[in-house]
Amino acid sequence: MIHEVVQWAVECVGAQHLAMRDSSKLSDGETPAFHDCPCPRAGSRCILLLDEPTAFLDVPSRVELMGLLRHLAREENLAIVMSTHDLELALRLADTLWLVMRNGQLCAGAPEDMILAGGIDEAFPSQTIRFLPEERSFRLPVT
Numbered sequence: 001m002i003h004e005v006v007q008w009a010v011e012c013v014g015a016q017h018l019a020m021r022d023s024s025k026l027s028d029g030e031t032p033a034f035h036d037c038p039c040p041r042a043g044s045r046c047i048l049l050l051d052e053p054t055a056f057l058d059v060p061s062r063v064e065l066m067g068l069l070r071h072l073a074r075e076e077n078l079a080i081v082m083s084t085h086d087l088e089l090a091l092r093l094a095d096t097l098w099l100v101m102r103n104g105q106l107c108a109g110a111p112e113d114m115i116l117a118g119g120i121d122e123a124f125p126s127q128t129i130r131f132l133p134e135e136r137s138f139r140l141p142v143t
Contacts, residue, residue: 012068048072050082054089062086066093087124091115091136099123111136 010019048069054062066089072078073095084090090097091111098108099119107119114120115133124131129138 012072046076047079047081050080052083052085054084054086062089069093087120088137091120 010016050069053069054065057065066086069080069082070093073080091114094111096108097111097114098106099114101107101119101123102125107114107123109117109119115136120131120133124138128140130141131138
């Protein structure tokens with residue numbers, strides 16, 4: 001079954017041309033386009049755990065990867081749990097956000113609820129950067 005799932009994953013991201021290459025020789029930006037394909041484990045409970053999957057990708061590849069993950073969560077019924085420092089993308093695409101606050105407390109909720117409750121401002125207090133809730137992004141103050 002593991003080979004079938006790996007083959008499915010390679011096909012889903014259109015990476016057949018990369019499958020036989022040494023993974024240490026792949027560039028960080030080699031993130032192929034998503035092709036619609038059914039998960040061989042559909043109907044079973046699948047969890048995908050990712051640690052900073054967008055860390056070394058350029059902006060278009062980060063957005064594309066996050067779109068792929070969102071598609072897999074919705075269409076393939078996968079639970080995707082990931083750590084990321086790309087808060088702006090997470091605020092736009094995540095169903096649930098977990099923020100580690102400055103005091104070590106964990107806050108969780110829908111991104112819009114976290115924004116409205118002031119959780120983002122509380123987690124990232126700064127005199128030099130402002131969080132703009134309506135844009136779901138951080139900005140330097142205009143001087």
